[in-house]
Amino acid sequence: MHSFYIPELVDSDTTQKLSDEESLHACKVLRLQSGVKIRVFNGKGLSAIAEIDFIHPKNTSIIISEKPYFEELKYELHIAIAPTKMNERMEWFVEKATEIGATTITFINCHNSERKQINIERFRRIALAAVKQSQRLNLPLINDLTSFQSFCELHKDGFIAHCYNQEKIAFSQIETITNATILIGPEGDFSKEEVDLALKYGYKGLSLGSNRLRTETAGIVAVTQFMQHILN
Amino acid sequence: MHSFYIPELVDSDTTQKLSDEESLHACKVLRLQSGVKIRVFNGKGLSAIAEIDFIHPKNTSIIISEKPYFEELKYELHIAIAPTKMNERMEWFVEKATEIGATTITFINCHNSERKQINIERFRRIALAAVKQSQRLNLPLINDLTSFQSFCELHKDGFIAHCYNQEKIAFSQIETITNATILIGPEGDFSKEEVDLALKYGYKGLSLGSNRLRTETAGIVAVTQFMQHILN
Known part of the structure; x- marks a missing residue:
């Protein structure tokens, strides 16, 4: 069954309309006919x-044919990640992080960032496609580039995954938490000053294991480890 | 420091040679000079x-300048995975699975497989690049396509990740194990017959969480969950 995104959908709706974009897709790409059952969210x-x-x-x-389901x-x-030089690595990060379960993704500008501009609308389209494909009911919020410092000021007490040889914890070592903000650094890691700044804002160093991971891989590993953590 | 692969390297070596391919890369691409320090593995x-x-x-x-280190x-x-229709999805699976820690990857031919041919040499080159990048000391073995049945006969008592609504366990529910074989199905999942066959060979159903994951995402999630499991 095909899925269509209707942000305005509420529990009491008995009919609805698809957006221009979703209508075009349903009509011209999928060539659906009247009477076909679809899933809307x-x-x-x-x-x-x-x-x-x-x-x-x-x-x-469309006509809503069964009482809507709310989960x-x-x-x-919340994953805050420095965009990689190669844009396609970020594209697949957004797709995979969405499939696996991230609820917010924010792009951050760091001292060692090699990319200072991103196409946020493209990332949002990728997240929407991934939500449909994986049948998740929640679309992650994708936020535009913000400076490392502003982000830490606004979102305190998270985790920072870095490669410096200093105290770090792993999700397996802590009591189950259901909310987390995780900072993932650029190619070349966070600067020492950035790590210190994050610690001042209540962040804890996070260990993702002993292998050296690329930025986008670290992001995916962090999402997967957190999702496994909340299942415990 | 740049890394070079010398499969013949042994503990007692004091000198060695780089392969044709690695020599060309060192000389023409990286333009290294005599006297430069490198890492060989x-x-x-x-x-x-x-x-x-x-x-x-x-x-x-080259001249080995420090006593080799063995880990x-x-x-x-061992991840056995059905290749996806889009080859680039398998390419990044191989890269990420290598970075995160898979030790063997075997491609399997399943009932619902959409791709019946792969370029195994290309996957091996990707794994080698990922090992160098992540500074892992062990290069995963990448095995060519084999039938689902032959694979299960040869590798019994593993885990099979599938979407059928039947008994499954998660790594978080079992005592720590240090060896595992995990089967990851094609787009469209394993057939019911394949799941039954695997169970006959001692496989257990494996849950990777509640979201519906693409083949390559399921593969990465399985590797990450296993790596987190052995850390516990």
């Missing part, structure tokens, strides 16, 4: 089974 | 610091 936990009433490339209307998100995982 | 746990004695695109000789591998993680 609002990206904030609510989903419903619906039937296409009228199909049109710009204006598709409350039981955790929050 | 045999992919089976042994590494050493060396100095370039004579540089030549086909025949570079015994304390676990075995």
